[in-house]
Structure formats: C-alpha cells, structure tokens
Amino acid sequence: MTYLPGLVIALALLWFGLSGETSPFFLGLSVIAILLTLLLSARLKVIGRDASPYHRAPQLLLYMGWLVVEIVKANVAVIVRVLGPRHAIDPAVVRLRTRARTDLGKALFANSITLTPGTVSVDVDGDKVLVHALVRENASVASFEPMDRRAARAADSSKRKG
C-alpha cells in the first residue's frame, strides 16, 4: 500500500485544480470524494505500481516532454502526406520487440506509438508490438529504437520486483 499516498496527493491536486474552492465546507466534501474514490479504486484493485506510477513521475514527465517534440515532428510529416499526392503514402506493417519488461513500460511504449501520428500500434502480444505505419521508412525496427529505449527507461525502474 505504498502507492496510496501518491494516489491521495494526485486526487487532491486534481480536485483543487478543477474546483479552486478553499472554504471548509467544500474541503470537507473533497475529503469525502477522495475517500470514495479510494474505496472504489481499492475495490477495483487498481491501487498498485502500474496503476499509480507516481514513484516514476519525474522520469515520466521528462519522457512526456521528449514525446511532445516527437509528436510535433510526426504531425508535420503526416500533414505533408495528407496534402500530398495519393501515392505519397506507402503503408507498412512491422512487428517490433520491445525491451520494456513491466506492463506499464509496454503500455507506455505502445500508447506512444499510437499517439504519434503516422504510426498505430495494432496489437501487443508478450513483448511483441504490431505496428501499422503510414510510411514505410518510418516503420523500420531501428526507427522505433529511441522511443523504446526512452519509454523503458521512464517506466521500468532499474531495481525491479516483478
């Protein structure tokens, strides 16, 4: 239950960010709301290292910053394809092997691929990710290597326990 404090802080920040209320009455309501959310989360068994990765928050934020830059680049590439002649697209399918070991790492990698325009992860099976890409040159195994490396570094802690 070491992930509980992180979840409580995140929920409190979310509540305050959305409401901005400071009167005692509303703060009391916030406590009730957070407790209810915790109760439901516990019933759903989603309090755990993969569902509340707040212990990796700095690394994940750093990764997010890098990903935003990649997304901007990919946006430009896809805009060019949308406006270009029809034969400018050259779709391909590629099967990658991810180095991520935890579910969080795999989910982060697959979702990053999907979030980047021009590539969609179709299926994840074990450590293999099936990717559909708009342009073949973006679909080589090597072109996903930096993202895989960074995602794994952001999500998988070096001292891992299962």
Place this chain on the structure above:
Amino acid sequence: MHEALVWIGGGLVIAGTLLSLLGAGGVLRFPDVYTRLHAASLTDTGGATLVLLGLGLVSGLQLDTVKLFFCWAFIMLTTPAAANALANAAYGSGHKPRIGTFQIVPADKNIPADDGPAEDGPTGDGSSGK
C-alpha cells in the same frame, strides 16, 4: 502584453482548428481504416494541443489554465486507447491493411498482412484503378 497574448492565443486556436480540418480531410482521402487512423490522430494530437494551448494563452495564467492542462493530459492518455481499440478490432476481425510497395519485416512470419496486398492492387491507391 495581455492584448498580444490574446491575439497569439486566437491564432493558435485557429491553427488548431485548421489542423483538425486537415485531419478530417485525411480521413476522407486515405484508402483504408488503418491509414485513416493516422489522419485522425492529427486531430487528436496537433489539433487539440494547439486549441488548448491557444485557449490557455487567451485565459492567462489562472485556475482555468490548470483545467485546460488536465483536458490536454486526459486527451493524451485516452485517445491512444481509442485508436488502438479501433485498429485492434479491425485487425482482429480480419481486415487486412493495404500495404504499399510492401516489404515486410523479420521477427515473425505469422503476420497475415505480409503474404500479399489486400484485395485490389499492390499500390495504396484503390479509387483510380484500371
């Protein structure tokens, strides 16, 4: 200063709207479900980011900015799940992606998509056929 921010923010909102329009154009233009997903993700990422960034500049730094940031974060977390669900459903139901000048990868041989192009023709172009 605030005046300038409002103008820049307004420009970003318009740019984001145009980008979303471009994404919609791509959805109409691309040949199959997978390539259309790529066009749709322009709207999800670039369009939404530009619009929300523009709104943040217009509103100035206050609580609304935080809410806009939450909106952005949730969009970034949820849209890949939706796109992946679509792609996975299409793939799972046997809808083969149309591969351009196809040349497929190592790793595994059991990709149904790599034993040839789907229905009509080796190019990604289905509409202006023979």
